[in-house]
Amino acid sequence: MDWSVLLQTAPSGGMTYLGWLGSGTMWTLLVSLFAWVIAFSLGSILGILRTTPLPIARAIATGYVELFRNIPLLVQMFLWYFVVPEVIPKAWGDYLKTQFPNLVELPFAQFSMLEFTAAVLCLGLYTASRVAEQVRAGIESLPRGQTNAGLAMGFTLPQVYRFVLLPMAYRIIVPPMTSEFLTIFKNSSTALTIGVLELTAQSRQISEYTFKTFEAFTAATLIYIVITMSVILAMRWLEGRVSVPGYIAKAGAH
Amino acid sequence: MEGDFDWAVIWKSRQILWDGFLVSLQLFGIALAGGIVFGTLLALARLSSWRVLAWPATGFVNLIRSIPFIMAIFWFYFLTPMVMKKLTGQQGEAVGPFMSAVVAFIMVESAYYSEIIRAGIQSIPRGQPHAALALGMTYWQAMGQVVLPQAFRNMLPIMLTQAIILFQDTSLVYVVGLKDFLGAASKQGQITGRLVELYVFVAFAFFIICFLASQLVKRLQRRIAVR
Numbered sequence A: 001m002d003w004s005v006l007l008q009t010a011p012s013g014g015m016t017y018l019g020w021l022g023s024g025t026m027w028t029l030l031v032s033l034f035a036w037v038i039a040f041s042l043g044s045i046l047g048i049l050r051t052t053p054l055p056i057a058r059a060i061a062t063g064y065v066e067l068f069r070n071i072p073l074l075v076q077m078f079l080w081y082f083v084v085p086e087v088i089p090k091a092w093g094d095y096l097k098t099q100f101p102n103l104v105e106l107p108f109a110q111f112s113m114l115e116f117t118a119a120v121l122c123l124g125l126y127t128a129s130r131v132a133e134q135v136r137a138g139i140e141s142l143p144r145g146q147t148n149a150g151l152a153m154g155f156t157l158p159q160v161y162r163f164v165l166l167p168m169a170y171r172i173i174v175p176p177m178t179s180e181f182l183t184i185f186k187n188s189s190t191a192l193t194i195g196v197l198e199l200t201a202q203s204r205q206i207s208e209y210t211f212k213t214f215e216a217f218t219a220a221t222l223i224y225i226v227i228t229m230s231v232i233l234a235m236r237w238l239e240g241r242v243s244v245p246g247y248i249a250k251a252g253a254h
Numbered sequence B: 001m002e003g004d005f006d007w008a009v010i011w012k013s014r015q016i017l018w019d020g021f022l023v024s025l026q027l028f029g030i031a032l033a034g035g036i037v038f039g040t041l042l043a044l045a046r047l048s049s050w051r052v053l054a055w056p057a058t059g060f061v062n063l064i065r066s067i068p069f070i071m072a073i074f075w076f077y078f079l080t081p082m083v084m085k086k087l088t089g090q091q092g093e094a095v096g097p098f099m100s101a102v103v104a105f106i107m108v109e110s111a112y113y114s115e116i117i118r119a120g121i122q123s124i125p126r127g128q129p130h131a132a133l134a135l136g137m138t139y140w141q142a143m144g145q146v147v148l149p150q151a152f153r154n155m156l157p158i159m160l161t162q163a164i165i166l167f168q169d170t171s172l173v174y175v176v177g178l179k180d181f182l183g184a185a186s187k188q189g190q191i192t193g194r195l196v197e198l199y200v201f202v203a204f205a206f207f208i209i210c211f212l213a214s215q216l217v218k219r220l221q222r223r224i225a226v227r
Helices: A003-007 A017-051 A055-069 A073-087 A090-099 A113-140 A144-152 A157-172 A174-194 A199-210 A213-242 B008-012 B014-047 B051-066 B069-088 B097-122 B127-134 B139-176 B181-192 B195-226
Strands: A102-105 A110-112
Touching (some): A017 A157, A017 A174, A073 A090, A073 A113, A073 B139, A073 B181, A102 A113, A113 A157, A174 A199, A174 A213, A174 B069, A199 A213, A199 B069, B069 B097
Antiparallel strands (some): A102 A110
């Protein structure tokens, strides 16, 4: 084993292989965090819609969840990257393919805003369907009496959600949301198939350039473990902050 | 734009797509069986009071669960031929990409399944295995005849849902160039220049299969819940 290989200068603009890993980590974090913003906001809306008494809203949200949950993420990635630019009007497609600036340019590969956007959009919309299910489960876990009591007290339905249901539901679903949040970092590695040079992609590049596969993969694995640990610690802190006294008895049950 | 699409390409590629689909199905079957068997053993090891068993099992499961599936595929793609060479002592006897993919999938799925099975075992009141042991049953009798049959029954819907996810995950072997369903479609798309049609078809096929399967699971779940 030869760990010093990571400190060697890589064949790209004075960067070491460790620099490649750092850059990969940054793109993994960026793709995941941007995607999480989409997933959390859209997923919340969809999850809430699925619990409302409005049949059309429920049908739309249910359709969305079923559609995005039943197609593999990798296939969705290809749909966004290869299919969408061909299906939209040709002028737009040409614009997307030529006018986006490059984000990373290395001698062996580069990727532009197009790949990054496709990856974020794909991962975000996919994860939204999973978040929606958690939000729905959280709301449905509350006794029906809470909605009824709210309405009986003269709250409108949006008020019932805003002041009664959601403040409880979001606290209850912190543990399952933690695992969705962890999953988005892991799932972001599928972006390598459309050329985004995130962490997994960079570790493979290093292995191909140096033949030090074991070292390259171990380094990337360690970085993923650090990300996982940090998320778990942060979410544990959040869980403690927002927990409803006396409501969630099983601390650390996941 | 619609005039530009040539959907006949799917019919023309049916043999290649079908072969790819069979590769996916094979991988799915082997990974499912292997994942459940090894997952059960891992779960039992994790719940064991024997730390020599519990700690490595816990470490393995947590390690696999904290890295991306693709990273795990790369790892086993790299490790499997090396380990096989050490084990068999044969030189040059190459382990094919399918074999490496199978090992990767069994490993990853056994980690995922062990978490489901562990929760299932823990859902059985502790008094039951204690009673079984007190009646003179051995550990394996108590587990095999008292705890696991009930645990598996409780877990069935979650295990089937995980199986659907596993079926979708088989598409990830694309990253090592295996000609599974998606890989075959991708290759064929590059040859014919019809990537759009083939990817849409793959998405559609996956959707139909997984949607119908998930509806069946839902129905089963309702039937089990009524009891």
